[in-house]
Amino acid sequence: MTIRDDHALAADLATEAGERLLRVRERTGFADSRALRDAGDQSAHRYLMEALARLRPSDSVLSEEATREERLDPRRLTADRVWIVDPLDGTREFSEEGRADWAVHVALWERRDGRGVLTAGAVALPAQGRTLSTAQPPKLPGLPAGAVGRESRVRIAVSRTRPPEFVQKLAYLVGAELVPIGSAGAKISAVLTGEVEAYVHAGGQYEWDSAAPVAVALAAGAHTSRIDGSPLTYNQADPSLPDILVSLPELAPTLLAGIRDLHR
Template sequence: MFAETDAELAARLAVQTGQILVGIREPLFASGAPQWEVKDAGDAAAQAFLAAELHAHRPDDAVLSEEEGQTDQRRFDAERVWIIDPLDGTREFSEPGRTDWAVHVALWERDRFGAAAVSLPAANAVFATEPAPPLPQVERERPRLITSRSRAPYSAVLVAEGLGCDAVRLGSAGAKAMAVVMGHADIYVHDGGMYQWDSAAPAAVAMAAGFHASRLDGSALVYNARDPWLPDFIVCRPELADDVLRSIWG
């Protein structure tokens, strides 16, 4: 029997990884380190910590990580696979003052999520599947759609036009999804470039909280597929899901 439940482990690892990243970030900024050095240092430290902790506490489980790709071939036959993004939003992490970067830790067990957590270390916040955050009550005249800093996906344009949304831009996928979970936004739509580790933990937390999360066509999100590419993703308030999908597909 595990000393920590899977949910407790996921939350602890997300928080402690974030603390390590915060501890690395500020001294590098103070020293005038270039952005590439800040990114590399964060990625390496976060990966090393999570890999060591999962090996120590869940040695029989497989791991799929952004920083190590598919080196753990056990996942193809495993019933339990940890899908992690040690530092989601390396660009934002390397920019002083930005808080929109995250740590993702999720457990995919057979055909569903067993546990997950997303931390926003610069905001000193963590969101987990157990206990799940409450679905916030919001009152807005127009839905608020959150999109990438660098590009507006075509699907997001369709949703913005179809629902008359106000648009907000943020960095990492975890930060965007958690903005919806916190009630700061209502819809997050992404297409054209994403991997399983980008959305696994955010999707798990959002669904545990009662939000809608799916592929762009409305189909269920399935993880631990042989190909780690999972190019599209929706998280939104449940009452908006039908309208969001209708805006995309007509």
């Protein structure tokens, strides 16, 4: 592994964890989906925790696969550097043969000038053969001409299994098409690569579901916020972060206005 800085480290770790997950998939097979999910979660988590302990021993880590006691460790809240990782985002998709919409998330949160910010991050999409990272942020696509309105070509990524009802109403209001995609990392990556123009979610997530893809989205110049327009905040005592909007920047005002109208 070549380690140049935190940006490169995030990309290296996410990519290597993803390659290990592909090997787990190949070795375990798809006959027992629970066994495959468990094997994947543990393999990627173990690798990331061991690598960060070795390479960034002074930093704290918040991982989806950590124990409850580890997540509640108060030292994380006073740390200046915290890695927020999701070793396998989209376990359902990982366990389904042929699906590529699952990811590995590695993000770095730092305390700077009295506030916390995401400073580095990477999203590996192993089954798609690519990693998006702050080391080399993707170039955002432009918004299609005439994208908003009845003849809209705007596409909004939503959950495959639990798309929020209000997002269906929002799509009708702005004339958008809903595109079901698996993991949150895959959805936000789809915004950055031009497969969709926005991702809207409400109804439950945690910091590790979005920290890494939001870090990359911010580096790329995308809009990121809660659905009420307020900032996304990380390394909180309660890691719940229940809603999110990521979109091309020129589309955000229309989506936020539509969300406000629907919640009146």
